Amino acid sequence: AQTVTQSQPEMSVQEAETVTLSCTYDTSESDYYLFWYKQPPSRQMILVIRQEAYKQQNATENRFSVNFQKAAKSFSLKISDSQLGDAAMYFCAYRPNFGNEKLTFGTGTRLTIIP
Amino acid sequence: DGGITQSPKYLFRKEGQNVTLSCEQNLNHDAMYWYRQDPGQGLRLIYYSQIVNDFQKGDIAEGYSVSREKKESFPLTVTSAQKNPTAFYLCASTKLAGSVNEQFFGPGTRLTVL
Numbered sequence: 001a002q003t004v005t006q007s008q009p010e011m012s013v014q015e016a017e018t019v020t021l022s023c024t025y026d027t028s029e030s031d032y033y034l035f036w037y038k039q040p041p042s043r044q045m046i047l048v049i050r051q052e053a054y055k056q057q058n059a060t061e062n063r064f065s066v067n068f069q070k071a072a073k074s075f076s077l078k079i080s081d082s083q084l085g086d087a088a089m090y091f092c093a094y095r096p097n098f099g100n101e102k103l104t105f106g107t108g109t110r111l112t113i114i115p
Numbered sequence: 116d117g118g119i120t121q122s123p124k125y126l127f128r129k130e131g132q133n134v135t136l137s138c139e140q141n142l143n144h145d146a147m148y149w150y151r152q153d154p155g156q157g158l159r160l161i162y163y164s165q166i167v168n169d170f171q172k173g174d175i176a177e178g179y180s181v182s183r184e185k186k187e188s189f190p191l192t193v194t195s196a197q198k199n200p201t202a203f204y205l206c207a208s209t210k211l212a213g214s215v216n217e218q219f220f221g222p223g224t225r226l227t228v229l
Contacts, residue, residue: 009155035217045205045220091157102173103148103218105157 002027004094006106013082014114020067021077021109023092031097034068034075039089039108048090051075053097079111087113117142119221121206126226128193128200136191136224138206145211147189148218151175152203161204164189165211193226201228 003026013019025034036048051059051068058066063083067076079086092106119140128134138147146165150158160173164183178197183189189208193200203225207218 043203043223045207047217050217102160102163103158105159107155107157 002029002094002096002104004092004104004106006092006109008109009107010110010112012112012114013079015082015084017082018078018080019082019111021079021090021092021111023075023077023106025073025075025092025094025104027073027094027096029096033095033097034066035093035095035103036064036066036075036077037091037093037105038086039091040085040087045091049077082113084113084115087111119206119208119219121204121221121224123224124222126224128226128228130228131195133192133194134226136193136204136206136226138189138191138221139187140189140206140208140219140221141187142208142219143186143210144208144219145186146209147183148207148209149173149179149181149189149191150205150207152205152223158205161191200226202226 005024032053034051038046038048049059049061049064058068063080065078089108089110091108093103095103122137148163149161152158159175161179162181164170170181170183180192205223206221209216209218
């Protein structure tokens, strides 16, 4: 069974600084997708960024980028120029590229932005 | 506007009662999912459905039931058999064909057992 581990229950960062959230996963599959979701206080889940495992290039979306290390099964999220609106729970998720599209989530990291 | 709606936003239930949470999507998505969220445990899959009139158990299906009579709708019933139903419930949907398909989430329902 696949597992996703987020070892940092809470993180904080000064506004305008950079922060990295960690995620590791365990799978025997070679073809899969990885996602970072953001859950602000409204509790609406919002997709931040996604990565296809077959792509070596790390995904980037504006201030958000990932460091995908397939051999190490690591998928960290870097937030640059942190803003107050980035304060949220961040969840890492895994999905194999076959079958029923089930997502497996980590337990989340609560990110606090310090003004 | 296309999206996923969940109702009600807050739901209170007495012990021993069944309650049904609504989930509707107008995105023409094929698959729909129900997740439960508890503090410190992330999201756990309850049930999912990839096609009308068919659904599968997720990781924590005991005490829950679902139906998928229409493509747009995937209601979740929390039965009296669910030992600890107080939680935040999220519905999601996705298209199954094509390239990477993200799951879109509804705004959630907070269920409290009194």
